[in-house]
Amino acid sequence: MSVDQEIIDTLSGVTTATLTTLLLKKGLRNVWIRGARPIREGLPRIVGRAFTLRFVPAREDLATPESWSSPRSTRAAIEAMPEGCVAVVDAMGVTDAGIFGDILCARMQKRGVAALVTDGVVRDIGGVLGTQLPVWSRGAAAPPSVAGLTFANWQEPVACGGVAVFPNDLIVVDADGAVVIPAALVDEIVAAAPEQERLEAWIMEQVEQGASLPGLYPPNEENKARYEAAKRRQQ
Known part of the structure; x- marks a missing residue:
């Protein structure tokens, strides 16, 4: 799942705007993840393979604080993330429940995750900023994920910001947002x-x-x- 350094070096010098133009020439119009914006200014351009996570609407018997200890949880997914990946989280555009807070983002940072990209929001925004994990999201909200979402699974196709993202697709993020390059088109x-x-x-x-x-x-x-x-x- 790692990316060759040559690919990282090349695409680190290419804007996401240019990438969308090149992908348009290949017939791909829907590659820009809607709503994913850098939560602070000055973040570098980042390149990494997609590690996908998927939320579904909250269901009261499953979306509970107890679910955080489940083998199929955001906590377990984070422990499966390889170094250098970009975590792409399908939160269905929900903006009133934060998918991750400062503790989870701190763990991702420790594991060497390159960035977090989501069409949802984070919580504990001050703490998240303090972790130095690069985050692209719709913003922040105080309630936890289980207030509006149920975590479903990881490493499967997701719809993030209206874009189909498959595990191992290449993600490039900069000040203009997040762009998906299908794995087969990377070269x-x-x-x-x-x-x-x-x-x-x-x-x-x-x-x-x-x-x-x-x-x-x-x-x-x-x-x-x-x-x-x-x-x-x-x-």
Whole structure:
């Protein structure tokens, strides 16, 4: 489940905005997890394999504090998380019950989890911030998860923020949110991403010099030739 360092190094320099463009060219439009926002400014771009968790609506006989000691619990799921993974939690967009608090986030941090991404919310926000675990969520709420949710399982396909996420998909998070790269497309996206970033950087240079957008963004044949010539001069 680990990610090659070369993939991490490459995608750490590619914005999620660029990744959504590349995935759109592959026909994938629904890859941005709705509602998952960084809970503090200045978080780095993070790349990791998805470790999925799934909640369902609360059912009174199951959503109890006693369930936290169950073999199938958020606590057990955290102990199964490998180092470097991104925990992706399907909380059905519920915003009045926090899926994890400071203690669970502290344990994830100790286990080397790269980040937590959810379409729900966390609780104990001050303590969560103190753990230094990078979190992308809809915000915070005081009630515990069992006030509105029942934990179902981990490492199975989930729907997080309206996006299908499978275990081992690649997750990239930055200030713009969280993007899912299907595992089967990772190599193609990694190969194409640096060139897309270089092209857009060149286009930005042209804009700053006063160039108009038609024929530049996207580039027509004339501007493609100018871009290729600029690349050759830099080599």
